[in-house]
Amino acid sequence: MFACAGCGAELSVPVARVALPAHAFRSGGERYLPPVLPPGAYAVDPEPHGPPLRRWAEVGAEAAAARGVYAPVPHLSFGAPGRILLAPGDTRGTVLVPERCDGCCGAAGGLGPNLACARCGREVGTRIDDCYRWQAVWLEPDAVRELPVAGPERPPGDGWDVPGLPPVEPLGWWSDHWSAAVGTALAHLLAASAGGPLVLPDGLVTVVFGRVPAAVLPSPLAAGAPARTVALVGPGLDPGQEPGSRPGSGAGPGPAPDLALVPRHPWTGEAWRPSGGAVPVPLDAEVWAYLAAPEAASTTRPPEGVERDDPLPLRPHRPFQPDRWLLLDRLARLPAVREPWLRAVYDRLAADVPGFLP
Incomplete structure (x- = not known):
């Protein structure tokens, strides 16, 4: 579990580490979205994301490359790498900082940490639960520490056997x-x-x-x-x-x-x-x-005379x-984007995404 680095108060239930999901930074889709992680899980983002943000023109290509970004993006994060992602329901002992809750229908996380330790008041993370955003809590790596405890056991096996996720939601739109x-x-x-x-x-x-x-x-x-x-x-x-x-x-x-x-x-x-x-x-x-x-x-129909009793996909x-924003964000973080042919592809894709080019 995670605890406050200042006073040691417990800030989460016992959790087991999983891979950072690709949709952790996606916005859009349904108006009210569920938590980005299932209960009992946490993930770590190895790259800096989130505030404080600086515009590309203020940073420059050389300083951006030093932070692992090799093509122009709207904003560059100067947050700490290694932030810890939790489902909001797995947090404990935190209170919201009201003046940092900047969203429309909830907290959007654009003003920096909006969660504090309930015991000592130390800022420990950011809760996101605004409309069109996946619900998440991001703990700051320098504000918390890990406590090894007996927690949820992993399922048997080597972890590779996972059920496939259907590409279409029950109401008929792409996942x-x-x-x-x-x-x-x-x-x-x-x-x-x-x-x-x-x-x-x-x-x-x-x-x-x-x-x-x-x-x-x-x-x-x-x-x-x-x-x-x-x-x-x-x-x-x-x-x-x-x-x-x-x-x-x-x-x-x-x-x-x-x-x-x-x-x-x-x-x-x-x-x-x-x-x-x-x-x-x-x-x-x-x-x-x-x-x-x-x-x-x-991609073929069943043979003649063969019928199926389950519904069609x-x-x-x-x-x-x-997701073009995530495509461009990941491409900008690959050193290969500095090659002229791939930079031309990047610029062409970015030109078709409103608001992406700085």
Whole structure:
């Protein structure tokens, strides 16, 4: 659990660490959103996000690069790296700082820490629960300390076996989780493409990943442009694995793709390491698991005379849109964006996002 670094008061229930979800920084979608993490979990952001913020023109490219940002962004965070993310319901012993609660329907977190230790008054973190924002508490790393306690046990296994997250919400619109996860992964996919055309597998992978590369990269049919193949690789889907090397695995030796969409470990956030020399492109594990399911890849109707008694998958009324803000934010943090071809792609994508360019 976490405690106040000043007086030692307990500030959370016992929690277990999980990977930082891609949608932790997404806004939009439904008006009132749930907590970004499930109960009993915490995550750590290794990069600085949140206030204090400074405009790009005030910072300059050299100072921004020293903070891990290599292309222009609207604002640069000068907050401390290592902030700790919790679900608001898992916090204890804190009080709100009213003059820092700046949101429309709740707290937006734009004025700095708005949570204080109830015992000593030390500012310890920021609560976010405004409309169109995922509910979250961010504890400041220098204001709290960890207390090792007996807490929630991890489920059995190595953590890779996670259920797939459907891409469509029950009311029929694309999942915010998917928009954030695909947007973040697209930044890595574009960087790994080296500016050449990509050949994506048929089915849902092309539906959600295909539009952006098709708009900014050469066509696979372009003469003289060597295409790079993309495939899902991970537990049970690694061409270099021996068949049956994992429970339920049907994978075996076979041709390896050039680029591999791989899952991030649900607990550690580490990307699966593909065999065969493929370049890994990390993707949230729940989204990867759904894409890797056989039914996600099927684009054909059942054979004649075969009927199904389960409902058809939901079909949104508009094409899938990855989160462009998260795509650009992640791309700006990849050193490869300094290469002229990728910087040109970045500028083209940023020009289509209102308010993004500084």
